[in-house]
Structure formats: structure tokens, C-alpha cells
Amino acid sequence: MLLGSTGSIGTQAIDIVRANPDRFRVVGVGAGGAKAGLLAEQALELGVEVIAVADATALEAVQRALFAAANARDWTGGGFKMPKLLAGPKAMTELAAWPCHTVLNGINGSIGLEPTLAALKAGRQVALANKESLVAGGALVREAAAPGQIVPVDSEHSALAQCLRSGEPERVAKLVVTASGGPFRGKTRDQLADVTLDQALAHPTWAMGPVVTINSATMVNKALEVIEAHELFDLPYERIEVVVHPQSVIHSMVEFTDGSTIAQASPPDMRLPIGHALAWPDRLPGSARPVDWTQAADWHFEPLDETAFPAVALAKAAGRGxxxxxxxxxxxxxxxxxxxxxxxxxxxxxxxxxxxxxxxxxxxxxxxxxxxxxxxxxxxxxxxxxxxxxxxxxxxxxx
Missing domain, CATH: 1.10.1740.10 (RNA polymerase sigma factor, region 2, helix turn helix motif)
Known part of the structure; x- marks a missing residue:
């Protein structure tokens, strides 16, 4: 089940499904409804049973797009079966509880909380890309989730989950969450006073939606990830550290009590953590290209400037509160x-x-x-x- 199927996470998840038709079948797709044509095309290509449209006013547009897409495929003579349509504010929550094995929650924002809870209570495995579920409703999500029921999709938390398999929980000293530094790495607070929207949207490494990209520029995205890491892995905030790594090849690290640090490295490509979450606990061959060790490369790390970017410290204070x-x-x-x-x-x-x-x-x-x-x-x-x-x-x- 793909929630947020027309967004960045959803479309990349569909890339994974296309590449592995013998491994995955998509039962349903859901989105806000602003991209009615894309949602319809996804539904027909994947042969889904159900479509959820969060904006009820977009339902008619989705229906028209479905029939137009079916007509373009010459399916209107009997080869087209209309998927069940759910619409309105509760549509995503209903979709999340629909019979399936795994629900990928790629919804953006805290509106993803209710679908996460519905999927957990229905016993589905949840591939969680909606970090706000844990930030806004961490206690509720923890109570609803069975051990191992949530598999993180964010590249940082996927990396941490992979690294944590290297040792026992009681041997973990620290989680190290890496940050690209965004478009303003190295800038002072005074230099950020006149930042424009276009500048904030120009991320040097990742292609993401506008809200997440701006959150990366302010470091709020990393701040939310620190709260998410606390909720997922049950470590206190003083044992979760943010380190700036502009190359975005090391996605996060775990330091163990014997002094060892285990890191997960791969070129910046969300298809790897998405594929890993969908196939969990297996690894999905060919999800993304590996690091090219035949090429010289420099990986740089530096501490976070909390004066210029106080969002992480502020989030830790909120989490401790x-x-x-x-x-x-x-x-x-x-x-x-x-x-x-x-x-x-x-x-x-x-x-x-x-x-x-x-x-x-x-x-x-x-x-x-x-x-x-x-x-x-x-x-x-x-x-x-x-x-x-x-x-x-x-x-x-x-x-």
C-alpha cells in the first residue's frame, strides 16, 4: 500500500516495484489529489484495488483521469475495472488499514499520524517515511507498534537500523546522524538574514519536495530526524549527535562502547532505503548503485554550527521537555x-x-x-x- 504515491517517496517506491514485479504487488495508492492524472496512471499501471484521495473536491478529477487513461489504453471495451475510490479526510486512514502486508507511509506532515496508527493497529508492517508521525505522536505510535513492526525509510534512520544490527543494544554508545548542511553550510547567522526562497530551495545534494527542502536549509529537517531517532531507537537525546557531511555518502553511524563506529555508505539515492524497507529484513539487489571505489573521493565531516543553525538544539530541548x-x-x-x-x-x-x-x-x-x-x-x-x-x-x- 502506497500512501503519498504521487510524491517523491511514492514515485521512487513505484520505481522499485517496476524493477521487481515478481517481488511486489501494489494493492492501493493514495494521494492528496492535486496530481489527478498521475494518480490515475499509477492506479492503472499497477492494477490497484483501491485509490484514496484526501481532498474530496479532487475526486471527480481523479475519476475523469481514470476513464481518460483507460480510454487511452483501449480498456473501455471491458478490460477496465474501476478501483474502489475513497475520498475525504479519513480516506488515507481507511487505506492504511486495507488488507496488505506492508504500508509505505510517504505522506508529508503530521496528517500522516492517523494513517500510521491505523496501519499499526491493523497489524501491517509500516515502512515509515512520515517522520511527523513519530515527532507529533511518538507516545501513541510506540504504544500501537509491536517490536519490529516499523521499518524506517528516511535514509538516516535506515542507515542507523542497518548499523545497529552490528551489535547488541546495550553496547550502543551513540547514534551519529549525518546532515548535508543544506545550501547554507558555512554561513553565519548574519549571512542568512536575506536568504530568498529560491536560494532555500536549491539543495546541493537531494531532490526533495519544497517543504522538506526548506526544512533542510534551516536544519529543522535534521532536528525532526533527531526526535525520530530518539523515538525509534529509544536512546536519550544526549546520545544522539548531528555531524555535517556535505557529500551525503555516509547516511548515519552508530558508535559502540568498544570504540568502534559502524557507518552505512551509499551514493545519495532514496531508492536504496525505500527498497530496503519494502524488502525488510532482506536486501533488495540493485536498488541503487554502490560507491565507486575505483574513483578518488574525499569525505568531509564537521560539527554543526548551533549558533547559525539552532533548530537541532531547540528540538532536543523540546524532546527532553x-x-x-x-x-x-x-x-x-x-x-x-x-x-x-x-x-x-x-x-x-x-x-x-x-x-x-x-x-x-x-x-x-x-x-x-x-x-x-x-x-x-x-x-x-x-x-x-x-x-x-x-x-x-x-x-x-x-x-
């Missing part, structure tokens, strides 16, 4: 990134807004008092964070 603070961090960031994309907030204002929202968070949203008991609790905290962020952004624009 516990409760709903990580959900507040994520929701406030989504609002701030939207404002930056619209020209209503400067680049530095993104993380400044997160810091201000977290500082204003009521005491009952942190620690055990703020521990979420349901998705509704997460949504309530997110709504508070979004409204607080909007107010701060408006106040800043009026100064």
Missing part, C-alpha cells in the same frame, strides 16, 4: 515555512518563530502532564501551536 512539545515544534514549523514561502516571514524568522512558540507553551503541554492520550490531543496542541505561530508572524509583519 516531552509531552506535546515535539508536536508543537513541528506544527509551528509548518506554519512558519508556509509564511516564508508566501513572503510573509524572513528565513531566520522560521526558527525564531519556533523558539517563541515553544517558550510560550503552557506547562500542561509538556512532560507526563502533556502526554497525548489520543490523536485529538495531538491535534489540539498543534492547533494551539499554529494559531500562536500565525499571531507571532502577523505581529512581526506589522512592525
Amino acid at each position: 516531552g509531552g506535546l512539545l515535539p508536536a508543537i515544534y513541528n506544527a509551528a514549523n509548518e506554519e512558519a515555512v508556509a509564511a516564508f514561502r508566501d513572503g510573509r516571514l524572513p528565513f531566520l524568522g522560521i526558527v525564531d518563530t519556533l523558539e517563541a512558540v515553544l517558550a510560550a507553551a503552557p506547562a500542561d503541554l509538556s512532560g507526563q502532564a502533556g502526554r497525548p492520550g489520543s490523536v485529538a490531543d495531538v491535534i489540539e496542541a498543534e492547533n494551539w501551536a499554529r494559531s500562536s505561530a500565525r499571531r507571532l508572524i502577523l505581529d512581526a509583519s506589522e512592525r
Whole structure:
């Protein structure tokens, strides 16, 4: 089952399926609905049973695209069976519980939480690319998941999962999460004051969606990955370190208590961690090209400049605070990134807004008092964070 099938993760997952038709069969696809034509083409090519469209207003466009694609294939004379269509805010959640072996959650944003929980409660293996599920609802996801039921798709967490197979959990000293440094590596805070949207979208290594790319530029993406690593691997934040590695060949490392450090290396290509998650615990031959050891190469590492990029330290503080603070961090960031994309907030204002929202968070949203008991609790905290962020952004624009 592919959730977010028209996005970057979803389309690359379909590449993996095309290359391994004897290994995988896609039962259903789901997306927001903005790319109706692509969604229809995917559904027909893969022969799915069900399609989920999160935006109910896009349902008619998807239906028209399905019939047009079927007509182009000359299937309208009887060779075309319309997949079942699900539409509306709960469509992805219903799709996630549909009978299958593995659900790949490639949805972007905290709206991916409910589908993750639905898939886990239905007993599906979850290939998780939606980091916000663990950031916003970590306690809920941990309670719903059986041991080994979640397989990470993010390249960093896939690397950590692979490296962790080298030793016993009690022998792990530290997780080292690598970061490319984004487009502004080496810049001071003062040099980031006038960053434009185009500059923030010019990632030097990865091709990603606009929100994730901006999050990489602010280092919020890495901050969210630190929270995700904490939730996935149950290590305290002081034992999770971020190291800048601009070549993006070492995807993360695990340091063991005997002084050994195990690293996972491969050229930057998301098809490798996607294929690894879909085939888990096996390795899928030919998922991506390996490192070319016949060519000279330099791999560089440097510490994160937390003065210029305070997002990671801020996320660790939110994680240590516990409760709903990580959900507040994520929701406030989504609002701030939207404002930056619209020209209503400067680049530095993104993380400044997160810091201000977290500082204003009521005491009952942190620690055990703020521990979420349901998705509704997460949504309530997110709504508070979004409204607080909007107010701060408006106040800043009026100064």
C-alpha cells in the first residue's frame, strides 16, 4: 500500500516495484489529489484495488483521469475495472488499514499520524517515511507498534537500523546522524538574514519536495530526524549527535562502547532505503548503485554550527521537555515555512518563530502532564501551536 504515491517517496517506491514485479504487488495508492492524472496512471499501471484521495473536491478529477487513461489504453471495451475510490479526510486512514502486508507511509506532515496508527493497529508492517508521525505522536505510535513492526525509510534512520544490527543494544554508545548542511553550510547567522526562497530551495545534494527542502536549509529537517531517532531507537537525546557531511555518502553511524563506529555508505539515492524497507529484513539487489571505489573521493565531516543553525538544539530541548512539545515544534514549523514561502516571514524568522512558540507553551503541554492520550490531543496542541505561530508572524509583519 502506497500512501503519498504521487510524491517523491511514492514515485521512487513505484520505481522499485517496476524493477521487481515478481517481488511486489501494489494493492492501493493514495494521494492528496492535486496530481489527478498521475494518480490515475499509477492506479492503472499497477492494477490497484483501491485509490484514496484526501481532498474530496479532487475526486471527480481523479475519476475523469481514470476513464481518460483507460480510454487511452483501449480498456473501455471491458478490460477496465474501476478501483474502489475513497475520498475525504479519513480516506488515507481507511487505506492504511486495507488488507496488505506492508504500508509505505510517504505522506508529508503530521496528517500522516492517523494513517500510521491505523496501519499499526491493523497489524501491517509500516515502512515509515512520515517522520511527523513519530515527532507529533511518538507516545501513541510506540504504544500501537509491536517490536519490529516499523521499518524506517528516511535514509538516516535506515542507515542507523542497518548499523545497529552490528551489535547488541546495550553496547550502543551513540547514534551519529549525518546532515548535508543544506545550501547554507558555512554561513553565519548574519549571512542568512536575506536568504530568498529560491536560494532555500536549491539543495546541493537531494531532490526533495519544497517543504522538506526548506526544512533542510534551516536544519529543522535534521532536528525532526533527531526526535525520530530518539523515538525509534529509544536512546536519550544526549546520545544522539548531528555531524555535517556535505557529500551525503555516509547516511548515519552508530558508535559502540568498544570504540568502534559502524557507518552505512551509499551514493545519495532514496531508492536504496525505500527498497530496503519494502524488502525488510532482506536486501533488495540493485536498488541503487554502490560507491565507486575505483574513483578518488574525499569525505568531509564537521560539527554543526548551533549558533547559525539552532533548530537541532531547540528540538532536543523540546524532546527532553516531552509531552506535546515535539508536536508543537513541528506544527509551528509548518506554519512558519508556509509564511516564508508566501513572503510573509524572513528565513531566520522560521526558527525564531519556533523558539517563541515553544517558550510560550503552557506547562500542561509538556512532560507526563502533556502526554497525548489520543490523536485529538495531538491535534489540539498543534492547533494551539499554529494559531500562536500565525499571531507571532502577523505581529512581526506589522512592525
